[in-house]
Amino acid sequence: MVNSVVLVGRAGRDAEIKYLEPSGTPKTTFNLAVDRPVKRTEGVDTTDWFRIELWEKQAQVAADYVRKGTLVGIQGRLEIQKWKDQNTGQWREMPVVRATNLRLLGKRDDRVEPDGAAG
Numbered sequence: 798m799v800n801s802v803v804l805v806g807r808a809g810r811d812a813e814i815k816y817l818e819p820s821g822t823p824k825t826t827f828n829l830a831v832d833r834p835v836k837r838t839e840g841v842d843t844t845d846w847f848r849i850e851l852w853e854k855q856a857q858v859a860a861d862y863v864r865k866g867t868l869v870g871i872q873g874r875l876e877i878q879k880w881k882d883q884n885t886g887q888w889r890e891m892p893v894v895r896a897t898n899l900r901l902l903g904k905r906d907d908r909v910e911p912d913g914a915a916g
Contacts, residue, residue, distance in 0.1 A: 800874040802894050804847060805902065806831035808867045812851075814860035825856035827863055829871065829894075849873075851896045859899055870900035 809828035816823055829849050832842040849871055851859045863869060873896035882889050 802871070802873050802875050804829060804831050804871045804894065806847075806869070806871075808863050808865055808869060809846065810865050812859040812863035814856060823853060823856040823860070825851045825859040825863075827859065829869065847871075848891065848893045849896050850893050851899060855896065855899050862901055863899075867901065868903040870898075870902050871896045872898035 806829045809830050812825045812827040814823055814825045827849055829847045831845045831847065833845055834842055849859075871894060873894050876893050876895050877890050878893050879888060879890050881887070
């Protein structure tokens with residue numbers, strides 16, 4: 798069986814990094830907007846949103862370079878994360894793309910440099 802996801806889209810917000818306790822392992826998340834073209838007669842593209850999760854070295858790269866609007870390519874697998882809501886006691890589920898490969902796409906001028914520096 799195969800569980801493989803390939804997406805190209807733009808970050809909907811800056812990547813957010815967290816360091817897990819006690820290991821200090823970095824985990825970065827952001828939302829990715831992927832346009833789904835529709836017929837021209839309808840006039841508007843539909844956007845699908847995906848939650849992206851990266852770990853370790855890829856997490857650090859994403860945290861340093863992925864800003865809102867950054868064009869990226871993602872390879873990974875789809876996971877359904879489950880947890881118990883602390884407020885309601887109900888079980889919740891959310892699909893997440895656990896990325897194993899991140900590519901920064903677009904022209905170099907389109908990329909956001911860390912700390913806002915121009916490159």
